[in-house]
Amino acid sequence: xxxxxxxxxxxxxxxxxxxxxxxxWDARGAWxxxxxxxxxxxxxxxxxLEAAGAEVHVLVPxxxxxxxxxxxxxxxxxxxxxxxxxxxxxAADGGIQVLYLVGxxxxxxxxxxxxxxxxxxxxxxxxxxxxxxxxxxxMADLVLPALPSAMxxxxxxxxxxxxxxxxxxxxxxxRGRADGxxxxxxxxxxxxxxxxxxxxxxxxxxxxLSPERARGLWGVPRRAPAADTAMPPSGSAELGLRVVPLVxxxxxxxxxxxxxxxxxxxxxxxxxLHPADAERLGVVDGAEVELRTAHGAIRAPVRxxxxxxxxxxxxxxxxxxxxAPQVTAWDDPLPAVTSLVVRAEVVEQRS
Numbered sequence: 582x583x584x585x586x587x588x589x590x591x592x593x594x595x596x597x598x599x600x601x602x603x604x605x606w607d608a609r610g611a612w613x614x615x616x617x618x619x620x621x622x623x624x625x626x627x628x629x630l631e632a633a634g635a636e637v638h639v640l641v642p643x644x645x646x647x648x649x650x651x652x653x654x655x656x657x658x659x660x661x662x663x664x665x666x667x668x669x670x671x672a673a674d675g676g677i678q679v680l681y682l683v684g685x686x687x688x689x690x691x692x693x694x695x696x697x698x699x700x701x702x703x704x705x706x707x708x709x710x711x712x713x714x715x716x717x718x719x720m721a722d723l724v725l726p727a728l729p730s731a732m733x734x735x736x737x738x739x740x741x742x743x744x745x746x747x748x749x750x751x752x753x754x755x756r757g758r759a760d761g762x763x764x765x766x767x768x769x770x771x772x773x774x775x776x777x778x779x780x781x782x783x784x785x786x787x788x789x790l791s792p793e794r795a796r797g798l799w800g801v802p803r804r805a806p807a808a809d810t811a812m813p814p815s816g817s818a819e820l821g822l823r824v825v826p827l828v829x830x831x832x833x834x835x836x837x838x839x840x841x842x843x844x845x846x847x848x849x850x851x852x853x854l855h856p857a858d859a860e861r862l863g864v865v866d867g868a869e870v871e872l873r874t875a876h877g878a879i880r881a882p883v884r885x886x887x888x889x890x891x892x893x894x895x896x897x898x899x900x901x902x903x904x905a906p907q908v909t910a911w912d913d914p915l916p917a918v919t920s921l922v923v924r925a926e927v928v929e930q931r932s
Contacts, residue, residue, distance in 0.1 A: 588629070600635040602627075650738035665691065666911045672700035680704045683760060684727070686715040689834030689899045692826060692914055694906040695876060710763060713839045726757035729836070733759040822858065822918035824874060825893045826905035834899050850879065850902040852921075853886040853895035862921060869924045872896070874908040874916040880924065894918055 623639065630637045658664050663671065669687075671677050673696055680700065687697045701707055701720045709721040718724050732753050737745045753759075758766075829848045837843045852872050854864065864870065866885040871878055872894060879896065881903075889895050896905040909916055 600630075600633075601637075602630045602635045603638045647738060649742060650736070650744075653738070666693075666696075669693075669696050669700040669911075672704045675703045677704055679706045679708070681708045681710070682717060682721075683710045684712075684835065686711070686717045686834030686838075688716040688720070689838070689904065689906065691911075692898070692906050692909045693876070693911040696911060697906075710760065712757070712836065715834055715838070717834075725763055727763065728753055728757045728759050732757075733761075735759075735761070820862070820918050820921060821892055822854075822894045822921070823892065823915045824872070824905060824908055824918060825895050825915060826909060827853070827895045827897045829897050829900075832897055832899040832904075838899070838901075844901075848897050848900050850881045850897065850900040850904060851884045852879075852881050853884045853889045855889045855891040855893070856885050856887055857891050858889075858894075859883065859885045864921070864923060871920070871922045871924055872908065872918060873920045873922075874918060876910045876913065876916055877907045879903055879907050894921075 627637045627639050658667075665687075668677065668680075669691070672680055677700075688694060688701075691697050697717070698720075701717070706723070707721045708723045708725065709715070709718040710725040710727055711718055712727050712729055714724065730747075731750045734749050735747050737747055739745065831837050831843055831846045832848065837847060852870060854862075859865070864883050864885075866883060868883045869880065870883055871880050881896075886895070896908065898904050898906065
């Protein structure tokens with residue numbers, strides 16, 4: 582049965598001859614049945630739009646590159662397993678002795694920088710395998726240099742689930758090894774025969790991934806979609822603001838952060854406010870502010886942006902000078918802004 586907003590959307594589309602719709606779902610969420618329920622709700626919307634006469638396309642991008650391939654290969658937490666947040670929590674509690682991170686600069690991309698810091702500090706031995714000495718790599722006990730994609734052959738599964746076999750475009754420069762070679766070398770060190778197991782049939786399994794397939798991989802029970810709920814109340818009584826992380830095309834703490842070619846396109850850290858909020862708080866465009874939540878603080882200029890919804894302070898996830906993970910937490914992804922202080926510019930007087 583369609584919910585009120587789904588039915589209203591279908592009625593709006595029905596009044597537009599030749600309408601085309603693209604439904605995009607980022608597929609994030611704990612696989613405890615919640616994400617599967619959301620997936621089913623997405624399909625309900627798509628079916629309602631089709632029934633109303635629209636041409637519908639559904640796109641399910643993963644959180645990271647190759648997410649669909651990894652999920653289809655079964656690289657998911659099994660019964661009793663832990664997701665990223667669970668691993669970090671256990672590490673922060675001192676329950677993990679070795680933490681191995683491959684191409685993951687969690688200090689700048691995971692939405693809880695404080696948790697990542699505690700996890701890295703409390704783990705006895707941290708290994709980071711990456712292309713660059715990222716912020717996370719600086720806290721590692723061992724850094725394993727990897728090769729960029731242009732210097733290694735491999736398999737890529739795109740957002741449509743199509744498998745592409747790639748050849749190296751450049752010869753290795755001797756400063757790193759392919760991720761697969763590094764893992765195979767570690768495997769050989771712990772196995773008597775040193776064999777690398779045959780990989781999965783990518784094309785066959787990616788196409789099969791669905792909410793039902795995901796439930797089968799985890800063995801989780803089916804849950805009904807939650808009823809419509811109102812947005813949480815905004816901010817504190819004085820400010821009426823909540824932080825919302827903004828994901829940008831050229832964000833991230835990996836290649837984009839270290840390749841000079843991306844520098845002109847990478848967003849700089851800023852706090853984006855709706856014009857009404859900026860006027861209410863007495864903040865002008867370009868003003869330097871300190872934004873604080875219960876989880877931390879950032880200093881950045883304000884950008885007055887009519888595209889922002891009122892009551893929200895938009896902060897990029899991984900900008901050049903920091904980002905939302907400094908003021909958000911895994912269990913509080915849209916925290917209230919507890920203070921927003923305009924910082925007076927101090928000009929040093931020289932004789």
